[in-house]
Amino acid sequence: MQVAVVILLFTLSCSVSAHFQLMYPEWRADSFTTPGALQWIWPCANINTTSGTNRTLWPTKGGSLMLNDSHPDALTFVNLGLGNEVTSFNVSLLSHFNQTGNGTLCLQSLGGEALAELAPANGMNASIQVVTINPEGNALYNCADITFSDDASLLSTGPGGSCHNATGVSGMYIGNLATTSTNGSDASTTSESASSSSSAGAGGAVHAPAAAALMIGVVGIGAFVGL
Template structure:
């Protein structure tokens, strides 16, 4: 029962493939930067598009803040590139998928570059949980299919921002939009469009529903 409760309180990365099992000791998702799961010669690496790709998570908390960072390099890179510059609040247990996490302007990536993606979540306690996935940037990467990047039932995301926020390909709104209780496809969201200035918890939240 203790193991089940521990797993239920944590999260996983569904895509790209997670580096390793962070639910079993000696690993611990409380350990920065990658839950104590070390890179090895046989580390799983997922082919990822040169301009960015999908990130799909399996979340086990009723709500939490989600941050996605990038570290360029093969061996223990520094996760100094934010792929989600705005405060992203995700509500609901289950799959949450960002279909197009794009690289910030000025970040030049060449064919075959190795890197690692770090996902950090934080909830009501303020404590952070960590997981990592290792990737290789390549033009030969197959993007995650739309029907594989689908939010779970009742799972939605909100950009917490002082004024307005905008998702790529959709209009903005000054009031929270209604959410759907049915499964919705996480489409047309690019982290580069998230507003990074003036992010303050407790101020207005724009609910962004990722629908078909």
């Protein structure tokens, strides 16, 4: 009986520590403490749409995203669904992004090309779904409800800015083997193109390329995330 209790407590402690926090846009609710919330439940950690009580204004041409991940590395995907009560997150804003290091990661601008094609109207409601997949193959989910706004701005970078990476945290887009990486303390000016992949270290913010254009190299995902 005591052994079973120890195993249960260990399992619970591991599951709590292996979560991530969606910091911006503001998540629907705290999926660490909200009753019934479980981050491994698709599509939004068992947390329903907030029906307008907790919506972040987000730029119509692409916006910022910031999260805090407890995993040392994880594949990160960001999807979008339109409407007040989203049932399908069928628009890809970010795909195959390899986050490395524990702590805060900020993507200063993502979704530009997808939203250019979608052309969301000012005032349109939508929901953003963030998915992380850890080296063990477990998927975790968090969602944020947004309202597209022509007046909304990106999070600021640089000294004193709100968009930054924690020390030791970086990321890279997994593209085909012909792509190159742009390294530096601030990769926020990386252009969105099918032929580019980029990384950013601590203090830098990442500008995401077109998610739909990314392809996994033949070396496989395991080479990037230690699967």
